[in-house]
Amino acid sequence: MVYLLTVSVLRRIPRELDAAARVSGAGKWQTFRTVYWPLALPGLAGGGLLAFLASLDNFGIPAFLGIPANIPVLSTAIYQEIAGFGPQAFSRAAVLASLLGAAALIGTLFQWLLTKKSQNHETSYEDTAPRFTFGKYRKYAEIIIWSFLFIISIIPLTAMAAASLSPAFGAPFRLDTITFEHYRFLLAGNSQVSGAITNSLTLALITTFAALVIGTTIAYFRVYRPSVFSKSAELSIALPYALPGTVLALALIFTWMQPVPGWNPGVYGSIWILIIAYITRFTILQGRASTTAFMQIGQSMQEAARSSGAGFFSLWRKIMIPLMLAGLAGGAFLVFLSALAELTVSALLWSSGNETIGVMIFQFEQAGYTTHSTAFSSLIVGGMAVIGIGLLLLKKRLEKRGVTA
Known part of the structure; x- marks a missing residue:
């Protein structure tokens, strides 16, 4: 996560700043310390925050490795409280979730303090040519x-x-x-497994489509129509991702059990609460990808198209969409994979008949069927690798078309 965010920032630092520092007599390390480090700080802080939140939020790793060894963390402690169904289970889980949410907000505040005075000398162009060699x-x-x-x-x-x-x-x-008996059992002998695969694919596709529409719309207004409303909209979709998944899941449970005292709409305990949770959690991923895609299209290109007589629809069909497709596809791919492999939120919100891939693997492991969980995991890793390779090839093709356009 740190790499993905930092490398993008480093590639956008103009080479002229590096050259100016060298001409002024600065060596490699001094140039790094005085030029690259301050300008790369936002990417480092953003990536570090994501790594911090991901570690704080992670449920799968401590659940598989920590629960059997009696090594609790906040995310697994919340899960065990909810799974215990005691008279004070939800109250105790809410206290633990508040502690987890407070830690996440403190980390977010620290990142803001670290980057609020940072300078921005980036360009919209990513220079991928090497600037340093190991020799x-x-x-x-x-x-x-x-x-x-x-x-x-x-x-x-x-x-x-x-x-x-x-x-x-x-x-x-x-x-x-x-x-291959374990694979045969999964593919031909278990209706729960096929149902979990269907549920996860359905949730991932719905989430990807919804995030593509909502995230891209907010990104458009954030880049081209900046206002208090657009900033608030961006914050509203960013906050659920900043909060740990167990905190978000618990908040949705309290929200949809009885949104109005005495009225239960039937959302909790159905697949709809998973749809709401996934869209709420992953829309920001598409929003950030769409924002990057919009920022790479210069205003001069749009003004040139308008001065040449291009209307709104012609501008989008011939310029905006071809140049944005690669970035939009990358964001959609990230949302799809994140939703497909999700476990943290699903562990608290799933119900009978609405199991997901992550929940089924976790249940197999909890029940002692390790060979089934490893076989299921191998199938998912293979399937995601195939999907990932296909989408990366598609993204490269779209990028090539965008350059041609």
Whole structure:
């Protein structure tokens, strides 16, 4: 998260500032300290905040690894209180959620204080050409990076795939013991699994479409029609993402149990509360992507089109949409994958018949069916990899068309 936000900021820092510092006698490290570091601070702070919130908010990792080892964190403590259904369960969960929300707001305030005095000398153009090389140390840097990638990604995914092909968890992995029985059970013998896949795909598609419409509309007014209303609208869709997922889920439970005293609309306990939660939580991802896409289209290009006689619809059809498609597709892809793999909110809001992929994997693991959970996880990782590769190829094609346009 830190990388994705920081690299974009660094690429937008004009090379002229680097050249001016070098001409004035500054060395590499002094240039980094006096030019790049201050200008990259907003990206670092934004990425650091997201990493902080993601760690604070994460439910899946501490649930799978912490609950069995009796290592509680706030997110799992809230879940266990709600799952306990005691007389004071919701009251205690609300107290824990308040603590979690306060920590998230303190982190957000710290980021604001860190960046409020930062200078902005960025351009709308991303310069992807290298500005620094390792020289003779390149091969050592590559060895370190590939070793790190191998340890954190390749080994765990290989171990998971091997466990999914073993007859039982802990059994030695050998060619003569490989079995696809767990995959057969998931794909052909369990209606709950197929229902969970259908539910997650439906939720992801609805969320992506809603976020595309709402997020892009707010981004348009934020960039081209700035006002108190547009700033407030952006804040309204950003706040639910800044809050931890368990806090948002608990707030939705209290909201939709009885929005009006004595009246239950039937939202809580149905798939509708998941739809509301997903749209509320992930719209900001599309909003930020759409804002970036709008900012990359200069006002001079639009004014040139209008002076040439282009009307509103012609401007959007021939210039705006072709140039924005890559950015919109990237945001939609992020929203889709985030909704498809969501667990934190779903763990508190799911109901019978409305299980999602994340909930089913979690239930398999909780029940001791580790081979089923690893097989299901392997299927999802493979499916998301295929979808990701397809959408990345589509994004590149759209970017090429945008440059041509």
